[in-house]
Amino acid sequence: MKQHLAVLSVLCLCFFPCFVSKDIRMNPRLTQHHPGGTPYLLPREEPMASFYLDINKSMYIGGEEVLYHFNLTEMRNYSLKADSYESQREKRGENCQNQPYCKNYVTFVGELGGNLLICGTNAYNPTCWKMDGEKFTRISERWTQQLSPRTPDSSYSILNTGNETYSTIPRGSSASTRQPQFRKIFGSGSQLYTGDKLLINPLFVKSLVVKRKEEKENKIFLFYMDVNSQSRSTESEVPMIAQMCEEEIGSDAANERFRFSTALKSRLICGTPTAQQYYPFLQDIYFLESRDLLYGLFTNAWNHSAVCSYQVEDIERVFNTSGLFGSSRTDLSIRPGTCLGKKPTPEATADEVANYPELTSWIWPLANQTLFQSLYHYRKLVVDEITAVDEKNYRIVLLATDEGTVHKVVELPDGFLNVLELHPFSKPAKILHFHLHTDKTEHVLYVAAAQGIYRLPLDDCTSYNESCTDCIISKDPYCGWSEGKCHSILVNKSSRVLQNLAHDDKCNDEAEIKILPRRTEFHKSSGDNAELPPSKFYLECPTESKQARYWWTYGNSEMKNCTPNEDQCMLLFDRVTSPGEYHCMSQELSTVRVVRKYTFAMNYSGRMQCSWLVVLAFSILTVYYIL
Ligand SMILES: *[C@@H]1O[C@H](CO)[C@@H](O)[C@H](O)[C@H]1NC(C)=O
Ligand SMILES: *[C@@H]1O[C@H](CO)[C@@H](O)[C@H](O)[C@H]1NC(C)=O
Ligand SMILES: *[C@@H]1O[C@H](CO)[C@@H](O)[C@H](O)[C@H]1NC(C)=O
Ligand SMILES: *[C@@H]1O[C@H](CO)[C@@H](O)[C@H](O)[C@H]1NC(C)=O
Ligand SMILES: *[C@@H]1O[C@H](CO)[C@@H](O)[C@H](O)[C@H]1NC(C)=O
Ligand SMILES: *[C@@H]1O[C@H](CO)[C@@H](O)[C@H](O)[C@H]1NC(C)=O
Ligand SMILES: *[C@@H]1O[C@H](CO)[C@@H](O)[C@H](O)[C@H]1NC(C)=O
Numbered sequence: 001m002k003q004h005l006a007v008l009s010v011l012c013l014c015f016f017p018c019f020v021s022k023d024i025r026m027n028p029r030l031t032q033h034h035p036g037g038t039p040y041l042l043p044r045e046e047p048m049a050s051f052y053l054d055i056n057k058s059m060y061i062g063g064e065e066v067l068y069h070f071n072l073t074e075m076r077n078y079s080l081k082a083d084s085y086e087s088q089r090e091k092r093g094e095n096c097q098n099q100p101y102c103k104n105y106v107t108f109v110g111e112l113g114g115n116l117l118i119c120g121t122n123a124y125n126p127t128c129w130k131m132d133g134e135k136f137t138r139i140s141e142r143w144t145q146q147l148s149p150r151t152p153d154s155s156y157s158i159l160n161t162g163n164e165t166y167s168t169i170p171r172g173s174s175a176s177t178r179q180p181q182f183r184k185i186f187g188s189g190s191q192l193y194t195g196d197k198l199l200i201n202p203l204f205v206k207s208l209v210v211k212r213k214e215e216k217e218n219k220i221f222l223f224y225m226d227v228n229s230q231s232r233s234t235e236s237e238v239p240m241i242a243q244m245c246e247e248e249i250g251s252d253a254a255n256e257r258f259r260f261s262t263a264l265k266s267r268l269i270c271g272t273p274t275a276q277q278y279y280p281f282l283q284d285i286y287f288l289e290s291r292d293l294l295y296g297l298f299t300n301a302w303n304h305s306a307v308c309s310y311q312v313e314d315i316e317r318v319f320n321t322s323g324l325f326g327s328s329r330t331d332l333s334i335r336p337g338t339c340l341g342k343k344p345t346p347e348a349t350a351d352e353v354a355n356y357p358e359l360t361s362w363i364w365p366l367a368n369q370t371l372f373q374s375l376y377h378y379r380k381l382v383v384d385e386i387t388a389v390d391e392k393n394y395r396i397v398l399l400a401t402d403e404g405t406v407h408k409v410v411e412l413p414d415g416f417l418n419v420l421e422l423h424p425f426s427k428p429a430k431i432l433h434f435h436l437h438t439d440k441t442e443h444v445l446y447v448a449a450a451q452g453i454y455r456l457p458l459d460d461c462t463s464y465n466e467s468c469t470d471c472i473i474s475k476d477p478y479c480g481w482s483e484g485k486c487h488s489i490l491v492n493k494s495s496r497v498l499q500n501l502a503h504d505d506k507c508n509d510e511a512e513i514k515i516l517p518r519r520t521e522f523h524k525s526s527g528d529n530a531e532l533p534p535s536k537f538y539l540e541c542p543t544e545s546k547q548a549r550y551w552w553t554y555g556n557s558e559m560k561n562c563t564p565n566e567d568q569c570m571l572l573f574d575r576v577t578s579p580g581e582y583h584c585m586s587q588e589l590s591t592v593r594v595v596r597k598y599t600f601a602m603n604y605s606g607r608m609q610c611s612w613l614v615v616l617a618f619s620i621l622t623v624y625y626i627l
Contacts, residue, residue, distance in 0.1 A: 024546075025417050025418060026409075027418060028420055028546060029417070030421070030463050030474070030545060031423070032422050035454075037424070037456040038455040039455075040061075042063070042450075042451060043077070044063075046063035047432075049061050049062060049063050049448065050108055050109060050433075051435070051448055052110050054116070057072065057437070058070065058071045058072075060118075061452075061453065062105075062108070062120065064105055065079060065081050065082070065103055065104050065106075066078065066106070067080055080106060080118065080129070080136065081103075082121075082123035083125065096123050096124050101121060101150075101153075102123050105121045106120040107120060107121060107148045108128075108148050111160075115130045116131040116132075117147065118130075118131055119148040121151060124150045125150075126144065126146075126148035126149065127148070128141075142171070143165075143185040146169045146170075146171050146183070147165075147167065156204055157204035157224075158207075159208065159209070164187030165184070165186035166184050166185065166220070167182075168183070168207075180199040180200075182198070182199065182260075190250055190258055192259060192260045193259060193260065194242075194260050195260070195353075195357065197355065197357050198357045200227045201227050202224040202226045203225040203226070203237075204223075205224055205283070205285055206223045206285040208220070208221055209221075210292075212316075216247055216340075216341040217339050218246040219244065219245060219246060220244050221241060221242070221294075222240075223285045224239075224240055225237050225282055226240045237281075239268040239270070239280065239298065240265050241268045243263070243264060243319060244262045245262045247339065247341055247342065248345070249342055251344055251345045251349075251350035252345070252350075253347040259350070259354065261344070261349070261353055262337050262338070264358070265358050266358065266362055268282065268310075268362075269363060270282075270306055270370060271306065271308075271369075272369040273368060274368070277373070278300070279305070279306040279308075279370070280300060280301075281299045282297075282298055283297045283298060283299055283305075283380065284297040284380045284381050286381050286382050288395070290385060291395075294312065295307060295308070295371075295383050296309070296365075297399070303402075304376075305377060305378040306372070306373045306374070307372055307397060307399075309366045309371055310363060311366055314366070318362075318363055320337075321361070322360050322361035324357070324358065324359060326358075327352060327355070334349045336349055337353065371397075371416060378401055379401070380399070380434035381397060381398065381399050381400070381434070382397075382398050382436040382445065383397050383398070383436075384396045384443055384458060386443065386478060386490075388499055388501055389480055389489055394410060394412075394477040395410075396408060396409070396410050396411070396458070396477065397409040397416070398458075403429070404423075404427075404428050404449055405421050406422040406424065406445070406447055407420070407421055407422075408421075410475055412475060412502070413501075417547075419475055420476065422456065429451065431449055432448045433446065441490065443457070443458040443478070444458065459491070461474075461487060464479055464486045465486045469507050471498070471507075472498055472505060473500065473588060480497035482496055504590075536572070536573065536574055537572075537573055538571060538572045539584075539598050540596075541584030542569075542595070543567060543586075545588055547588055548586045548587060549586065549587050550569040550595070551569070552582060553582070554578065559571065559582075582598045582599075584596040
């Protein structure tokens with residue numbers, strides 16, 4: 001190998017810079033077609049399905065007139081048909097036989113007040129059932145109408161904190177014409193709702209509760225796209241964040257007693273202003289509670305994506321200090337938006353909030369730039385955090401593409417790196433649900449489409465199991481090399497486990513040599529007689545990593561470079577005139593290695609053309625360069 005080292009060091013210096021480019025890091029390095037994990041497949045497709053994972057990791061899936069329940073070992077289904085049309089409803093003209101959603105679509109499964117509730121559209125007459133063992137009892141409380149929309153394709157948001165439930169679904173049959181509201185529908189205290197100027201024509205993305213150190217300061221955040229009501233920019237729709245105090249009790253003005261008196265909103269920006277790059281469409285939000293960080297997934301008109309993050313404290317500061325758009329009052333004793341706990345908001349402040357709910361200032365992302373941008377069209381994100389073998393915490397952004405694949409993007413000291421693409425579904429699918437569940441023993445991603453839901457353990461390391469270098473070059477913080485295997489560090493996290501995330505850990509060479517089965521492979525590219533060596537043929541080299549450069553060498557000289565994104569790096573021959581060693585090489589960051597090695601020997605007893613192809617077993621060797 002010695003003479004190759006000299007060649008390689010020259011190559012490294014020449015080609016290293018192109019691997020620092022941001023774009024190549026955003027291509028998924030490897031692709032895994034059949035990820036490890038458990039599929040829960042449905043007997044028929046449910047394109048409008050709803051999902052709920054209970055504390056015992058039992059999965060409930062609501063479909064068209066059916067509820068599926070998967071405990072870890074088996075699946076059951078329960079029929080949930082729409083009510084029959086009693087004469088009462090017929091008389092009121094509520095027969096929906098000729099309308100598109102004249103069925104019961106189960107849109108909500110969740111726990112409320114200690115009961116498991118199943119709610120559905122019930123043929124334009126939303127209803128909930130309490131599930132008790134295998135029995136379903138209809139609940140006829142008024143609020144059940146606000147746990148399911150009238151049609152399954154509506155945009156709405158339900159926030160269920162365990163003790164309190166909020167919903168944006170309007171109540172009653174004239175509901176579709178009413179001004180959209182966010183309303184508390186279940187729980188202690190007043191059932192407050194937002195005023196007419198907060199939500200105009202919203203497309204809801206997410207609602208969540210953010211706990212603060214002082215309970216009184218706890219906030220509800222709403223994320224949505226809405227009509228651009230400020231005339232400061234040209235977009236017709238913009239991403240918005242609204243907030244209100246979770247504990248508030250309304251205003252002391254008699255006619256405003258049931259209105260949220262602290263609900264304000266602002267525009268949420270994702271982009272890099274210095275580069276004039278903006279991503280105006282909000283797709284998804286994830287709250288990483290351990291860091292008080294919100295992650296936003298945005299796209300632009302070309303369907304390219306960007307991820308931005310926002311520190312909750314920074315958002316709080318903007319809401320604490322900004323003026324209100326259109327308002328000129330500066331004489332209020334209590335600032336609009338102030339959380340007063342169990343005290344009512346004074347009338348003057350509440351009026352100001354109702355009339356001018358939008359801040360003058362916008363919410364800019366952390367460091368005023370995107371975390372990363374990508375040419376992929378992403379629809380959903382979650383963010384996980386794990387303590388690696390080096391005792392440092394690593395964050396992993398998991399993204400769902402609009403084709404149903406999942407990308408694992410790791411935040412490393414030198415930037416974000418897309419380490420893996422997973423294909424849980426056999427064909428392109430719309431992701432309906434993307435949910436992260438972590439506890440002491442597992443980090444699991446649930447990915448659902450109409451076919452069913454996949455339970456993907458994030459610490460599945462089978463994609464990197466070929467050799468020690470394959471394992472540590474993966475830069476996957478869940479995986480490390482020990483005892484001849486690429487393991488999950490959740491299972492085995494001793495200091496002898498090798499990872500290469502922040503510093504340059506190396507594999508020892510013994511762990512590397514892996515003799516693949518002896519093969520005689522040459523591939524014909526024309527229809528020669530099989531007995532004779534073909535005059536045209538090619539050698540193959542798999543190009544698994546989309547972040548590596550591949551090329552062929554003969555002796556000391558470079559023969560051919562391969563373009564990225566080909567599945568194979570092929571070396572074509574008209575006829576072999578030079579015996580000797582042909583190597584397929586790869587370089588990724590500072591690791592250069594031999595991927596395939598072929599040796600041709602001449603057979604001098606025969607004539608040149610009917611001769612001599614011998615392909616030797618090949619080995620994978622690794623050579624490190626620290627540049
Ligand atoms: C979870 O399991 C425990 C023990 O098996 C059981 O008592 C409890 O009712 C279950 N909870 C739910 C929500 O199913
Ligand atoms: C799943 O449900 C079946 C039938 O209801 C029951 O026999 C089994 O014990 C359950 N398994 C778990 C893990 O809860
Ligand atoms: C429910 O399960 C039964 C028996 O397992 C099956 O025959 C039926 O097709 C299922 N129904 C639905 C809607 O999947
Ligand atoms: C619900 O309320 C009870 C009693 O006030 C409290 O102990 C519990 O933590 C609350 N649960 C949640 C999820 O906030
Ligand atoms: C963006 O994606 C949407 C939905 O998949 C598609 O309808 C639209 O044509 C795409 N736009 C561009 C510019 O590719
Ligand atoms: C915002 O104001 C509240 C109430 O005055 C205060 O508790 C909180 O610390 C402030 N937050 C920031 C980031 O300034
Ligand atoms: C971010 O950029 C915008 C536009 O250039 C600017 O108005 C704003 O003050 C910047 N924010 C921060 C925190 O730097």
